[in-house]
Amino acid sequence: MSSSQRPNQLFRNLNAKVASIPMILTALVVFVGGTAWTVLYSFTNSKLLPRLTFVGLDQYHRLWATPRWLVSIENLLIYGVISLVFSLVIGFILAALLDQKIRFEDTFRTIFLYPFALSFIVTGLVWQWLLNPDFGIQRVVRDLGWTSFSFDPLYNSSIVIYGISIAALWQGTGLVMCLMLAGLRGIDEDIWKAARVDGIPMWKTYLFIVIPMMRPVFITTLVIIAAGIVKVYDLVVAQTSGGPGIASEVPAKYVYDYMFFAQNLGQGFAASTMMLLSVVIVIVPWAYLEFGGRKRG
Amino acid sequence: MVDIASLSTSPEALRRDGAGPSGPKPRHVLSRRNIFLYGTLVVVALYYLLPLYVMIVTSLKGMPEIRLGNIFSPPMEITFEPWVKAWATACTGLNCDGLSRGFWNSVRITVPSVILSIAIASVNGYALANWRFKGADSFFIILIVGAFIPYQVMIYPIVIILREIGIYGTLTGLVIVHSIFGMPILTLLFRNYFTSMPEELFRAARVDGAGFWGIYLRIMLPMSLPIFVVAIILQVTGIWNDFLFGVVYTRPDTYPMTVQLNNIVNSVQGVKEYNVNMAATILTGLVPLIVYFISGKLFVRGIAAGAVKG
Numbered sequence: 001m002s003s004s005q006r007p008n009q010l011f012r013n014l015n016a017k018v019a020s021i022p023m024i025l026t027a028l029v030v031f032v033g034g035t036a037w038t039v040l041y042s043f044t045n046s047k048l049l050p051r052l053t054f055v056g057l058d059q060y061h062r063l064w065a066t067p068r069w070l071v072s073i074e075n076l077l078i079y080g081v082i083s084l085v086f087s088l089v090i091g092f093i094l095a096a097l098l099d100q101k102i103r104f105e106d107t108f109r110t111i112f113l114y115p116f117a118l119s120f121i122v123t124g125l126v127w128q129w130l131l132n133p134d135f136g137i138q139r140v141v142r143d144l145g146w147t148s149f150s151f152d153p154l155y156n157s158s159i160v161i162y163g164i165s166i167a168a169l170w171q172g173t174g175l176v177m178c179l180m181l182a183g184l185r186g187i188d189e190d191i192w193k194a195a196r197v198d199g200i201p202m203w204k205t206y207l208f209i210v211i212p213m214m215r216p217v218f219i220t221t222l223v224i225i226a227a228g229i230v231k232v233y234d235l236v237v238a239q240t241s242g243g244p245g246i247a248s249e250v251p252a253k254y255v256y257d258y259m260f261f262a263q264n265l266g267q268g269f270a271a272s273t274m275m276l277l278s279v280v281i282v283i284v285p286w287a288y289l290e291f292g293g294r295k296r297g
Numbered sequence: 298m299v300d301i302a303s304l305s306t307s308p309e310a311l312r313r314d315g316a317g318p319s320g321p322k323p324r325h326v327l328s329r330r331n332i333f334l335y336g337t338l339v340v341v342a343l344y345y346l347l348p349l350y351v352m353i354v355t356s357l358k359g360m361p362e363i364r365l366g367n368i369f370s371p372p373m374e375i376t377f378e379p380w381v382k383a384w385a386t387a388c389t390g391l392n393c394d395g396l397s398r399g400f401w402n403s404v405r406i407t408v409p410s411v412i413l414s415i416a417i418a419s420v421n422g423y424a425l426a427n428w429r430f431k432g433a434d435s436f437f438i439i440l441i442v443g444a445f446i447p448y449q450v451m452i453y454p455i456v457i458i459l460r461e462i463g464i465y466g467t468l469t470g471l472v473i474v475h476s477i478f479g480m481p482i483l484t485l486l487f488r489n490y491f492t493s494m495p496e497e498l499f500r501a502a503r504v505d506g507a508g509f510w511g512i513y514l515r516i517m518l519p520m521s522l523p524i525f526v527v528a529i530i531l532q533v534t535g536i537w538n539d540f541l542f543g544v545v546y547t548r549p550d551t552y553p554m555t556v557q558l559n560n561i562v563n564s565v566q567g568v569k570e571y572n573v574n575m576a577a578t579i580l581t582g583l584v585p586l587i588v589y590f591i592s593g594k595l596f597v598r599g600i601a602a603g604a605v606k607g
Contacts, residue, residue, distance in 0.1 A: 119538030
């Protein structure tokens with residue numbers, strides 16, 4: 001394309017620019033504009049309608065003084081740690097088991113991954129039923145003769161977040177397994193041969209050779225899980241609606257409720273800005289590690 | 298194919314299974330290793346299947362049997378009444394026409410959203426791969442970074458935009474929202490795919506005088522059907538399973554299936570009918586499950602593509 005006359009610089013490649021309008025609008029208006037708008041209005045005292053009356057950090061002071069928000073944050077931390085640790089460990093173990101040249105690999109993989117196709121609403125409702133103390137697992141065990149058996153996480157405010165985590169793990173571990181399996185398949189077979197020749201036991205090979213080699217896969221998986229954790233919303237809505245009381249509230253639900261029910265937009269904006277901040281804290285170091293060192297030309 | 302594609306079933310992995318005299322290691326079928334290996338896998342598989350089994354079993358029982366028996370026992374008397382009720386007469390608020398309303402709403406949301414989002418993203422990806430203009434990459438980076446922003450941050454500004462245009466609460470509005478939030482991952486998917494296609498193809502078409510749309514429609518589109526299938530799988534399951542956007546951007550009579558399901562099951566009034574609830578839950582999960590079981594490896598490729606950056 002050598003016809004570079006000055007005046008038609010803007011119209012060069014016009015079709016591509018026209019075709020990119022949706023992307024440009026999405027990037028600038030929704031992603032940049034929308035985010036900036038929300039952050040800006042989080043410093044106002046907007047109630048039912050957004051208004052530009054600035055009140056400084058008042059909304060944030062109020063946010064961190066609200067018990068419900070504190071419970072939400074605590075739940076998010078517990079849920080996050082459980083999700084990260086268990087889905088990584090279980091996902092990796094399952095992938096390692098599937099990688100042993102076994103038969104019916106496809107069948108097993110299909111079974112482990114199918115919950116991932118289901119929505120969080122469906123997941124939450126199934127586990128709500130399984131964990132129902134009157135009819136679910138607790139009842140079954142009691143009917144077997146162990147009458148003092150107690151397993152009612154969804155009705156016990158001190159452990160309700162663990163009940164939600166069980167459902168989340170059931171739904172999401174398959175994905176981690178798939179990513180790990182892809183990573184394991186990328187390991188050179190010669191590594192295994194060398195380890196075998198040297199007489200290194202299998203678990204040691206995994207722990208000290210294979211896992212360090214899979215670092216990129218682990219980091220990617222970590223970022224995906226972490227981004228999902230912050231967004232957790234539907235699962236809680238379906239399983240407990242935040243109850244009993246406020247025991248299983250999460251930040252995403254706080255935002256939604258304050259924006260659309262409590263008609264306290266300022267609080268909603270402040271809370272969502274805090275969510276954004278938590279993502280930034282996770283993503284920026286990762287992006288720095290991943291892209292900072294070697295900027296592609 | 299794409300480098301993404303090699304993730305799920307890489308050629309090495311396939312070759313490794315067949316080839317290589319891996320030494321005279323006698324394989325007893327019932328070695329301790331095998332018992333442990335398959336034993337663990339079977340137990341875990343049972344655990345994963347259990348909820349699905351309980352769902353199906355519960356939905357086929359009558360309420361008296363549910364109150365008496367345990368949730369794992371198969372139904373003594375199979376009844377399809379809960380399924381009929383869940384589909385046709387279960388109540389949410391004032392509407393008593395069952396989940397069928399939500400089902401058709403979801404169809405009317407999913408079909409146009411999938412078509413629109415894929416049309417936009419594939420053209421975007423094509424422009425980014427073959428027709429770069431100044432600044433295109435910056436927009437693309439913003440788009441990808443934007444994929445990590447929690448939706449909650451952008452929900453309300455979008456409400457305002459849609460209200461200004463006058464489509465807040467309509468299915469059109471929701472379709473646009475789905476297209477917006479599907480854009481980052483799909484654009485990435487298509488961009489990487491088109492970039493991996495041979496450059497000569499594009500050049501030859503240019504020499505023959507084909508333009509932007511001509512090359513897209515006559516060369517790129519027919520050659521990239523697999524990636525379109527992956528994108529369709531990704532979008533159908535994703536949009537069908539969406540709850541947050543449905544609840545924010547639609548009104549009760551246009552609620553998608555997931556929202557209606559949640560309202561039916563978690564409604565406070567009336568006697569809880571667990572069999573109807575479970576039938577409704579299966580019905581809602583059926584579409585993505587069918588997509589999953591039919592698409593098989595392509596689904597895995599789709600989520601790997603969605604998960605791993607190119």
